[in-house]
Amino acid sequence: MLKMLEEVDEEVSKAVDLIKQGFHRDFILKKIKAKFFSKEKIFEMAKCRIRARKKFGEMASYLFFDEEALRYATPPEVAEYRAKRIGGGIAADICCGVGMQLMYFSKYADKVIGVEIDKDRAKMAELNLMVFGAENFEIMEGDALSTEIFNKIYANSIFCDPSRKPEEKKRTFETLLPNPMKVYELYQKKTDRIAFELPPQMRREEIKIEGEKEYTSLNFDLNRLALYTRAFASCNISAVSLPSEERVTDEDDEVEIEEKSEVADYIYEVDRTIIKAGLLKNLAGKIGFDGxxxxxxxxxxxLSSENKYISSxxxxxxVVESCKFEIDTINRVLKKCHAGKATPRFSIEPKEYWKVRNRIEDGLKGERRYYIFKVGGKAIIAEKL
Structure with missing residues (x-):
């Protein structure tokens, strides 16, 4: 395996260098060798390695992906949190892809088992686990729902991240591969510790398995939805913010929030993960929100309040100023506030965004950055804390 790792990495790295030098695909394919993968797959891995830096940082320089695996690869912060939650013993990821989640399982479990139906991705998973320094792993190539694979797996935790088609507008169990219900019906014969990753936009009524629905925010944006069944479940619905790991659940006390159009001293944007999870009242109760x-x-x-609250x-x-919601009026007020930059925080058609922003920022020469909110017919000018 070490020989395989060295030879594949050499060819992928060579292709990365040639891509960065601007050579076209056909030229690069002539310069690289087919080592355990086709030349086309090595070229694909090289392109993905370059793009993966945005999600994986420096670590991307050593990892192996194809296009689909990179699109759905679990970010390190999410993979680490999930691995800690699933914990020790023997953990099996039965749709492991190229092994991103499996790498982090290997940090906390005594042994990890990865199952992957695609031959190339199964090999990439082995390479990635080796690069990660894991030794407690086994990769199986095959269908997780087959009798052959099922009989080989002995694990106290099962994790499944089924594949999905990116173009689908509506997500259901029936369109995921494998179908989570079929996985659950089969693998509950082995353990009551089963978890799934599901599309975060999946409607609640489409989740046909009982368990905790955990919505994950990464850097203040909805990133993942996990379903923890039976022994894994701690509530019905939860939200977790990463990297802080702040958590809100449907078991936290609720506080009713009255709707008003008046603006107090502070404005708060709410992470849409909380809204998707339906936990706004629970968040308010947990932090003692008065507003x-x-x-x-x-x-x-x-939200708005006279009080200052801290939450991920x-x-x-x-709030610094308010005025009539007219671009020229907003611009005049910003100049009086010594603004240099002003970021709109209200709905704008994407194609109109820079046109509107440039008008708002026209002639600003100060050093301060402000954020513009729209509340009714008013513009609220505020500084980020």
Whole structure:
């Protein structure tokens, strides 16, 4: 395996260098060798390695992906948190892809087993586990629902991240591969510790298995939805913010939030993960929120209060000024506030964004950055805390 790792990495690294030098695909294919993978697959891995830096940082320089695996690869912060939650013993990832989640399972489990139906991805998973320094792993190539694979797996924790088609607008169990219900019906014969990753936009009524639905926020944006069944479940619905690991559940006390159009000293943007999970009242109860609701929708929900609150699920702003919501008026007020930059925090058509922002920022020469909210017919000018 070490020989395989060295030879494949040499060819992928060579292709990466040639891509960065600007050579075209056909030229690069002539320069690289087919080592355990086809030349086309090595070229694909090289392109993905370059793009993976955004998600995996420096570590991407040593990892192996194909296009689909990179698109759905679990970010390190999420993989680490999930591995800690699933814990020790023997953990099996029965749709392991190229092994990103499996790598982090290997840090906390005594042994990890990866199952992958695609031959090339199964080999990439082995390479990635080796690069990660794991020794407590076994990769099986095959269908997790087959009798052959099922009979080989002895684990006290099962994790399944089924594949999905990116173009699908509606996510259901029936369109995921493998179908989570079939996985659950089969593997519950082995353990009551089964967890799934599901599409975060999946409607609650489409989740046909009982368990805790955990919505994961990464850097203040909805990133993942996990389903923890039976022994893994600690509540019905939860939300966790990473990297802080702050958590809110449907068992936290609720506080009703009155809706008003008046603005107090502070404005708070609410992480849409909380809204998707339906836990706004529980978040308010957990932090002891005393204030009111300015605006409510999944993508942008605003609260306001005279008090200052700290939560990973909130972005806090100090209100500086308010004025009529007209671009010229906003611009004049910003100049009086010595603004240099002004970021709109209200809905704008994407194609109109820079046109609107440039008008708002026209002639600004100060050093301060402000954020512009729209509440009714008013513009609220605020500083981020």
């Amino acid at each position: 009111f609701l300015l605006h409510f929708e999944e993508r942008r929900t605003l 699920f909130l972005r806090a702003y100090k």
